[in-house]
Amino acid sequence: MTGFRTPQGGLIDRSKPLEFTFDGRSYSGFQGDTLASALLANGVRIMGRSFKYHRPRGVWGAWFDDPNAIFDVTLNGRTLPNCAATTTALIDGMQARAVNAFPTAKHDLKGVLDRFHALMPAGFYYKTFIWPNWHLFEGMIRKMAGLGRLDGELIAGYQSAQHHDRCDLLVVGGGGAGLAAARHAAEAGQNVLLIEDHPALGGGLFRRALPVEGQSPADWIAAQQAAILAAGGRILTGTTAFGVFDHNMVGLAQDHGFAKAPSLWRIRARRILMTTGALERPVTFANNDRPGVMGLDGALEYLARYGVAAGRDIAVLSNNTFATAAQPLLEQAGCKVTLLDATRGPAKAIGKTLRAVDHNGQRIACDTLLVSGGRTPVVHLWRHAGGKLDWNNTISAFVPGHAPDGMAAAGAANGTYDLDDALSEARAVALNHAAPPARKPVPMPLLQPDTNSNTRQWIDLQHDVTLKDIKLAAQENYVSVEHLKRYTTLGMAPDQGKTANMAGLAAMAQLQGQSIPETGTTTFRPPFVPVPLELYHGARRGQLFNPLKRLPLENRHRAAGAALGEYGGWLRPAWYSDIDAEVRMARNHVGLLDATPLGKIEVMGPDAAKFLDFVYYNTIATLKPGHIRYGFMLTEGGIVFDDGVVARMDPNRFVISCSSSHVAGVTALLESWRQDGNDPDRVFIHDTTANWATLTITGPQAKPVMQALDLGVDLAGFAHMTWQTGHFHDTPLRVARVSFTGDTSFEITLPSAQAEPFWDTALQLVQAENGGPIGIEAVSHMRAEKGFIIIGKDTDGETMPHDLGFSIPRRKKRAAFVGDRSLHSETANRPDRRQLVGLRSDTLLPTGAHLVTGKRSIGTVTSSYHSPTLNHPIALALLENGANRHGEAITVWHMDREIPATVTAPCFLDPKGDRLDA
């Protein structure tokens, strides 16, 4: 038992005790504690195990820089894996368990692994497990690896709110520099947002524990806070800037407490001021991983924020004057303090339970060793934004150099450690003025590790990277910083090497006989601290992840008992009762289909005809007003992109009815050709798909239904592939005679708002003719019976129009059109192109089966149904040279099974088209 709660002090609420457990044992803490501070206060030393050797680990830091204390935490039946004990606020009833330790962190059975550490140097797995095969060892290794356990349970209501906002100045970090800057800028009229990741503002001012500009830290902080708010500034605490992205977009994660999803703020800041402070740097010496060895700043934070002393008998090993300033604070708390100068001679921690430190030939008894090897400015965000770093020799650290656009740094983050200097720098930079030169630099000599020693000196505490590993990497020529990191796994633990990276760099520089800046720095990647994946999710979930397009008649379809399914992004009736029955009904009587998703893109203007001639494979200019033509749009590569019909309204106006899933694509394609290559004042494009509903009446009884509907069209003179205007009551509408079924069909297009009354009337009349609604599946059957293709199903990324039997424009069309030249490439001319055919067989062929000769695929079955009309199986296929193979026997291959079939023409029903006008 070493750490203890001081009788007073800290930001905790001692009137609110909280109970919790760790590794099965009960403890208590106070409101305002973190799990780590509460455990430390209870004298708990061992809070985790290292990743590789399972060495006991105490807490090293007091905030996100701690690499050691990682718990799976359960509260009210909800478990979160991998919670950093140092940043998890204590709540009554929490049950915490150290990850990767069994049964407990204190008595971890895998602790024996450390005895074999000599067999597990850096990268040992690259040299072993080669015979017979890695996969044999992998399962065991995977079970040993990993930290927390994911329970697979969902947390109800776990959804990140998403905010979008902007500001003139985003101040990241609410310590002294950040508070001063935010106040200064806000009072100068800037729209300021100050964020701080701790629950309380103040940053390092608490642990510094000295007056600030003549006020106590708490008073000064409160005064700045009040002034910022009074000047219209905003403050978010418990909020971390986790990344800076393009064009000054900063991602903020706002914490809402345990098992609650944090909010994501996307802030567009005119300027970003980084006042993120600096982190304690460890010292590399023998046995420096022993529990009880802690960062000095961490210990001071525990003292100042939580009223917890890290130990009673404390030695402080440091290279700087912060240690001197810390001594009285620790002594006031009742600790005995010995200061040791880290620049003078190597140190060695003594005792499994720390009892002394050997330093400079002396043995100093202590139960706790606080280390401070300098400071590392927190420059992550600077690097995210592409800012440069400079090496500063006085403080032996990388500091912000050339600034990214709209970004500045001040205070400790900028290497300005003296508070007065930091405050004046922050105030200047807040107004975009040059900072005055620092008056009181705080020198921090570089500590060189003893690379000749044979002792075990830790660089990365979580990942068990020791100085020997760095040496091995150097010896094996993994010397570039990235090789070093990847080979040894330095800095790749959940703390991402916030403290370890600099120690590793220093060691590598020393081993290479070069300076640290010559050795380089690792890249800093977002997120700055781990954030829940949910942060990025928010409302983009479930049906909203990719919302379906809904039909204006959805309620009618539901009422009619439709099974709704997703087709090309639309929720459509797949069937109402029975697909075969629907087909027979439509073939024998009449069917009513909701074809609303069909595209309705208007193309208008004096150049419209010429324009369509260019974007269509077929010639459109010769189409007469009142008429309709079926055609293809190709890609410039000559591949069939869409099929559909074009109706000419008048000489300068057309409506393109593209397939339902292609509306956005076709519109964009038309727009880009219109504006890039044509005169945009002579042709216009307008997508009206969402404004109109389309209902199709199809079948031998379609005409009588139309008669009864009485839409004011001339039914007697209504030829196939023409259209007329009509009206339903007072609503104008269009009626087109086109057919996807091969039967007489009328396609009625009217404003969506009138869809329901029209449907009601039409359905009644259809039913009167022994018909009813039909779903998309029935239509698919009927299309296949006729050999009508569905683009993307019966065609693929290689299909050209002549593969589908449409070869005249390819041969004859004179005008230029999209894709024209590609239809004459070597490949386009090959005799073995895959062409559309029909297949007959005794049994239903599986869609997706291949056609083969031997084991070579020469085609695929693209659509296959039992035809309700013909009462036998039918299929469409793409087959090499298929057009010339009608009548041939062919082998269909599915999952190693062969099925005989015969090649036919693609049209199975009424090839002459008699039914169209039946």
Add this chain to the structure above:
Amino acid sequence: MAYSAFALLRHAFNGHNGWKPAWRSPKPQAEYDIVIIGGGGHGLATAYYLAKNHGVRRIAVLEKGWLGGGNTGRNTTTIRSNYFYPESAALYDLSVRLYENLSRELNYNVMFSQRGLMFLVHSEPEMEIAARTVNAMRLNGVDAELLDRDAVRKRAPVLNFRDDARYPIHGGVFQGRAGTARHDAVAWGYARAADRQGVDIIQNCEVTGLLIENGICKGVETSKGRIRAGRVGGAVAGHSSVLAGMGGFQLPIQSYALQAFVSEPLKPVIDTVAFSPATGTYFCQSDKGGLVIGGALDRVPSYGQRGNMPVQEQVLSGLIEMAPALAKVKLLRHWAGNVDVTPDSSPLIGPTPLEGLFINCGWGTGGFKAIPAGGYLFAHLLATGNHHAISRPFDLDRFARGALIDEGAASGIAH
């Protein structure tokens, strides 16, 4: 000095002081038989096979940064050969077969782990397309299974089997021989093996220009001086257009950032690779325990290697839709590589309009899996001046011939 458990034991006794450098850091010579630009997996593998299979002696690999630091060190390590077209299947299955023996061949554990990969299928119509793919793979001689919903669930219970899933799981296309390997180890293993064959791997050596004499490429200008070469091979991925620019021609390539994500380490969650074409996300778990997550290209073409928020949101939301229990898992790190995307998402291997310069590029989002085959085939081309039959269809001339090998439609998502 061979690597083995025994060697490890032996070296443990003298504090591992005896291990030799994995590769040298040689000074560049004035001239080589073959100079390879780009020390990624493809460049290093090419050098290795040139020396090993073709007996070429004087070979240099020039890398502007650190070897393996391009996409080879940034990818999500997925390896598979479940392709639709026979040309692709031949290429990628050669690669899988070479991977199957690679650790032993290189005497370096590349951790090739054949724990399988599945493409999820989210609807009945997609099941038909899946059947078409499985049949194609089997006809191509590649192992493939069509899984139903229960079989998918058995392999990856963490996936979304809830009733309210936006993309319900109907089944999957599974390739058992697919899996992952440790990306760095592939680069390092090839580098070490090539170095032992005498290949000079020269890091921090950027090619800044091509030495062109009488219209023929005779070498390169670099940040370390001029280096002459009998033949020059470029394997610079996202920078292929920059290299082409030095040679005075253009390529059918667009560079994009492709992002990847890794979570904090967890005890085993999933033991295969799962792709969802509908959400555009895929993930697996590394041996260390981190979930390795990937998805679509960034929307804006670029040479930036950091990636952008819209795709982060898309991919990570997609992941949670795919496996809702992962919502509370924390993201540790994300990054991007600079990938070279061709119009048909198939690679380019072959001569260029500049005589003496050959390229191996266009692997886009999925060339890690192809490193052994890419190196093997490119070495053949550089050594003999002629294509191996397997690389022939991937020549640059396929565009003029209209013979694209467009796998995009076949797989939905390319990795």
Add this chain to the structure above:
Amino acid sequence: MQQFPCPFCGLRDEREFHFAAEAGKIRPDTTQPVSDADWAAYLHNRKNPKGETREVWIHTPCAEVFILKRDTLSMAVLGCEPLRKDIP
């Protein structure tokens, strides 16, 4: 999250835009003979510059097709111009 300028609507979120092509491509006159190589170059080749580039983009909400100048390495946006010449 980048912001691009639409000549018609002003600065907007990148998600509203679609990349169409590199600027300056001229479609060969296909009513005249075009070689396989020229056609393939038109279809597929591109400069793909590292650094400054001019590209054709579409602003989806307003359907404006325009030229965007930007830097493919720094992501800096350098300007935009409408394709139509008569807009000031």
